[in-house]
Amino acid sequence: MRNRKNYLLLMMFFVNIVFSQVGIGTTNPRGALDINKETTNNMGLVLPTNANPNNLINPMGGNVAIGTIMYDSTLSCVRVFKSTGWSNCLCDQCGPTPGFTLDCSSGALSGTFTAGAAGSGSKVINYTNATGQSYGAISIASTGVTGLTATAPAGTLANGNGSITLTISGTPSAAGTANFTVTIAGQSCSFAVNVSGGGNNVDRYTVIQIGSSTNELPNGIPVIGTEVSNGGTGSGNVNGPGATVELLRTVLSDLGKPVEFLGLIPDNNAVQGLTKIFTNTTADGIKREVVFIYSGYNASNQTFTSSINSLIDQYYVSKGKIYFTSADEGGWTSYPYFSTNNYGKTDAYLPNYNVDGTKLIESGEVFPTKYGNVTSSGVLNSRYWGNSLVPPSNAVIVSNIISSDTSTAVGAPIIFKDMNYNGKVWVFGDTDAYWQRDVNVYGAQPYLGTSCTSNDRQRFTCNMFHYVTRKNLGLPTN
Structure with missing residues (x-):
């Protein structure tokens, strides 16, 4: 009889568990499971802990049950298993551990x-x-x-x-x-x-300078007409526009292919000729790869300048090649005709610009020093980059490019990349940054010469040209 009573008591206990709430530390459970000590409530729930949630198992086999929770000791947080797998940490901030x-x-x-x-x-x-x-x-x-x-x-x-x-x-x-x-x-x-361009498929590399007249183009170089060289020849100062040609000639001299320098004055003939150069359909049958394009002073017709820029975008910039232009004063710039979004700038580089060029090159790369190291005092000269982007001489362009006050930025290397074109359009605060027309008081100083190693300005310019041309050809940049 006594055993029968014990058996009945045991059955009643299990029935109570199955058909009612379970309380641990309390006789009044407030849910299916209530873990509490009614008088003190000073003990917490210790979750199963593992360094990897994938180590948890289901004793019945298969995946762990949806709703399983655990403490991830690697990430120092609580995680729950959902239909899509283990969740991220169930907290807003999980200590010092950064996000993914x-x-x-x-x-x-x-x-x-x-x-x-x-x-x-x-x-x-x-x-x-x-x-x-x-x-x-x-x-x-x-x-x-x-x-x-x-x-x-x-x-x-x-x-x-x-x-x-x-x-x-x-x-x-x-x-x-x-x-x-x-x-x-x-x-x-x-x-x-x-x-890379594939040397067997190319007869020569081509450099193109854009100008507003033959006087703005290096003396003696062919000017693009409806064909490569039927637009006349440049007549500019050999020590002005010609200096940039000589620097580029040095930079490109070890590529193993002939290099040609062409001028371009935006007009209808030049639109035809440039199209043929880009598409390798010129009458001379020469296969060209355009390795570098840069604009000098350019006050040409806006319609033709825009047409030329559209070709540069289609056949050059959109292929990942870098184009040099400037936001010079007055009508001496082609950049406003290039940008489709009224200066799609990123990062205007003011006097704190790093002279090693790390803000110009792409992340993870090193600015080349092929032509020697450069000191900041040598490049950040008060006249080095010209002064076109200093109010009030060109306040409209300044307001579009940089929001901060530039009244003290005379000569500062103001450069930005137009991100409407994936950063492949480099806009300089003054054309004198890489090209010069004359040596008057308004020109950058020291005067741009023809040697890549004679001073810091020459070294920096040639190092920059080396990086851009190698980048444009898909070659190592260092």
């Missing part, structure tokens, strides 16, 4: 890519503070220079830091820069691949 980030700048890039030839390589994308997020198959078509694709299969990020390797393959459409933007788990980063 992608890094395109530090991972290795391999492969050699040549315009018009099939190529392959790889790029490592590093990441930090991941939480086991899954991602779908990756397929990214290149921009700028098209024809390449970066791919990776679907996968799951590690818990913490790790990397993903993208395979790059395809046939580049042109020489220049192929750009890729990777987006994973809501974060993005970008990297670039240099594409």
Whole structure:
């Protein structure tokens, strides 16, 4: 009889558990499970703890049950298992641990890519503070220079830091820069691949200077008409516009191909001739690759200047090549005819501009010192860059480019990249930054000469030209 009573009491206990709430430390549970000590409530709930949520198991087999919670000791936070997998940390701020980030700048890039030839390589994308997020198959078509694709299969990020390797393959459409933007788990980063011109496909490299008249073009260089050289010849001061030609001649002398220098005055004939040069349909049959374009003083007809700029955008800038122009005073600039968004600026570089050029080059690269190191005192000379962007001489342009007061910025190296064109249009505060017409008081000082090593200004200019031309050709920049 006594055993029967004990059995009945035990059955009543289990029935109470199954059909009512369970209280631990309390006789009055307020839910299916209430963990409380009614008088003190001074003990917490210790969750299962593991360095990786993927280590948790379901004792019944299969995935852990949806709603399972645990404490992630690696990320120092609580996480819950959902239908899509383990959640991110269940907190707004989980101590000092930063959020998930992608890094395109530090991972290795391999492969050699040549315009018009099939190529392959790889790029490592590093990441930090991941939480086991899954991602779908990756397929990214290149921009700028098209024809390449970066791919990776679907996968799951590690818990913490790790990397993903993208395979790059395809046939580049042109020489220049192929750009890729990777987006994973809501974060993005970008990297670039240099594409060379392919020496066997090109007879010569071409440099083009834009001017408003033959007097603004270097003496003796052919001027583009409806064909390459039927627009006359330049007649400008050999020590002015001609100095830039000589610096570029030095910078391009080791590329193993003939280099030609052409002038361009925006008119209807030049529109025809430039189109033929870009499309390699000139009557002389020479295959050209335009390696550098820069504008000098340009007060030409706005309609033809805009047409020339449209060709430069279509066949040059959109291929990832860098174009030099200026926001000079008065009518001496072609840049307002180029920008479609009234100065799509980023970062106006004022007197605190780094003389090593790190704000000009792309992230992860090093400004070249092929022609020697440069001291800030030598380049940030009060007259080095001219003074066009100083009020009141050109207040309208100044107000479009920089919002801060520039009254004390005389001679400062004011440069910005127009991000409407992926940063490939470099706009200088004065044409004198890379080209000079004369030596009067309004010109930059020291006067631009023809040697790449004679002073800091010469060294900086040639180092800059070296970086841009190699970047435009898809060659190493250092």
